[in-house]
Each structure stands twice: as C-alpha cells, then as structure tokens.
Amino acid sequence: MSNSSLELTISVPGFSSFDHGGGGACGMRNIDMNMVPSNSFEDQDDEEISGGGGPPRKKLRLTKEQSRLLEESFRENHTLNPKQKEALAYQLKLLPRQVEVWFQNRRARTKLKQTEMECEYLKRCFGSLTEENRRLHREVEQLRALRVGPPTVISPNTCQPLPASTLTMCPRCERVTTTTSNASVKPSTLT
DNA sequence: ATGGGTTTGAGCTTTACTTCA
DNA sequence: AATGAAGTAAAGCTCAAACCC
Incomplete structure (x- = not known):
C-alpha cells in the first residue's frame, strides 16, 4: 500500500506520552495523521502534525464518502475476506486494519441495537402477558363466585x-x- | 464558552475454530 | 485416532477524541 495519506500514519513503539490509559497497557500507539478532508483536521496547524512536543493523539474521522462506501459494503456483507478488505481499503485510501476495525465496530453496534430492540420487544410481551394473566385470574375468581x-x-x-x-x-x-x-x-x- | 451526553475509531483480551506436529 | 501447541478471526469490553446540543 503506497498511498500518500497512509504514509502519515506513524507507529510509535513504546511511545507512552500519548497513552492516556486507554486500552490498558499498550506498548504501541498508532498516531493516525491521515489528512482525509475532514473539517476537524483543516484547522490543525502544521506544528501539531509534525509533532513538536508530544501532541495529543489525533483521531481519524472518516469522510462522508468513506462512511457511505463502508455502509454500502456492510449491507452486502457483514464480514470481509482478506481480499475484499484489501480492495476496500485501497478504494477508501485507508489501511486494511482500519477497514477491519470499522467492520468490527459496525457488527458490534448493530448487534447491540438488535439486542436492545429485542429487549424492548420482550418487555412489551411480558407486560401484555402479565396483564392477560391478571385478567384471566380475575375471570376465574368471578366464575368461582358465580358457581x-x-x-x-x-x-x-x-x-x-x-x-x-x-x-x-x-x-x-x-x-x-x-x-x-x-x-x-x-x-x-x-x- | 462550556459542560454533559453521544458517537466512533481503535487497543487489548477472550473465545472459538483450524492446522499441524 | 487422540491430543496439545500455535495461529487466526471475530466477539467483547473498554477508552478517549470528536462531535453535538
């Protein structure tokens, strides 16, 4: 992958000044400085990017087009084989690892949403069944009283x-x- | 400006599965 | 054939930057 934007991704083994405790004890931090046309990056001055005195970790923000393509791809397939991943990464000017992470997160969050929806549905079922149960109990009592x-x-x-x-x-x-x-x-x- | 909640990119661990000696 | 070590992919959990109201 020889891509101009990807060349700005710097792996810093054992670089601890960026570690704010996130992800536990990690000896390697990827400081992603992809200059994707993200509005949040446009006003970053060069000294920060060149890393004068330990700038804070920059977070990649995908462009709308990148997100759109990823979503489109996700709709077709929730997992990618290595070739698909490679091709998509090339198309999006991202690292295969970034595509992989995006899919991992997308799967996890899709599942989370589904689980939440199922939970709500089951709660509603429980509520209506409880109500039905109460009603039937009342009916039984009334019938017993009549007999x-x-x-x-x-x-x-x-x-x-x-x-x-x-x-x-x-x-x-x-x-x-x-x-x-x-x-x-x-x-x-x-x- | 700012504070709190949400979204999202990414690191690390766990788990399930496959391959191979 | 059975078994344990090694490798791998995905899930799960978590953090924190960026965003939004």
Whole structure:
C-alpha cells in the first residue's frame, strides 16, 4: 500500500506520552495523521502534525464518502475476506486494519441495537402477558363466585339431568360442554 | 464558552475454530 | 485416532477524541 495519506500514519513503539490509559497497557500507539478532508483536521496547524512536543493523539474521522462506501459494503456483507478488505481499503485510501476495525465496530453496534430492540420487544410481551394473566385470574375468581352449586344440565337426548361430573366449562367460548360428547350444550339448556 | 451526553475509531483480551506436529 | 501447541478471526469490553446540543 503506497498511498500518500497512509504514509502519515506513524507507529510509535513504546511511545507512552500519548497513552492516556486507554486500552490498558499498550506498548504501541498508532498516531493516525491521515489528512482525509475532514473539517476537524483543516484547522490543525502544521506544528501539531509534525509533532513538536508530544501532541495529543489525533483521531481519524472518516469522510462522508468513506462512511457511505463502508455502509454500502456492510449491507452486502457483514464480514470481509482478506481480499475484499484489501480492495476496500485501497478504494477508501485507508489501511486494511482500519477497514477491519470499522467492520468490527459496525457488527458490534448493530448487534447491540438488535439486542436492545429485542429487549424492548420482550418487555412489551411480558407486560401484555402479565396483564392477560391478571385478567384471566380475575375471570376465574368471578366464575368461582358465580358457581354456588353445580349447574343442572338437561340432556338433549334423554331430557334427563346430566350428572355434574360430565360437565366442563369451555374457557374459550364460556359454554358448558359435556365430557362425553363433542357437542356443546347451549346455555339456554342451563337451568 | 462550556459542560454533559453521544458517537466512533481503535487497543487489548477472550473465545472459538483450524492446522499441524 | 487422540491430543496439545500455535495461529487466526471475530466477539467483547473498554477508552478517549470528536462531535453535538
């Protein structure tokens, strides 16, 4: 990679004056001085870039075009093979490592967002299920309160009262059904 | 101007997987 | 075939510069 902007990236082994504690104990700092046309870099004077007396670490800011291309590439593929990475880096005038880092961060942050959204969705589900559970409990209580004694149901076939043990309450349609047949007994037959 | 919150580029560690002796 | 060391890529965590309100 012989690129004019990349030549400004300086690796400083063991350069500790830039280390503000970030990333723990690192013996190597990449001071990226890519002169990408970023507004934040335009007003940096040369003495700072030439590094007179330990200037603070400069942070690369991707241009809109670089970001756009990276996003576009990410939409197609969330991971890059080495050749794709190399090609994209060349196209963007970045180091392959920078492209790699961008994709790593993008994956991580995409996943984080998805996780947050899933969390919100599950919270809403929990809320509605809790409410449904409460409602059903209230309904059960009301039904229990209503049932002072077993209902007498007249069999449509024999016109005789059915034994209470053969009756169940259908929770869906709230009709009394017999356990011996599929036919539900209409509420009108309840006495 | 400035202070606090957010975004984002990057370093380091951990984890999962593959290769090879 | 089983196994442990070595290498590698991605995930995960973190920091801090840059940005924004």
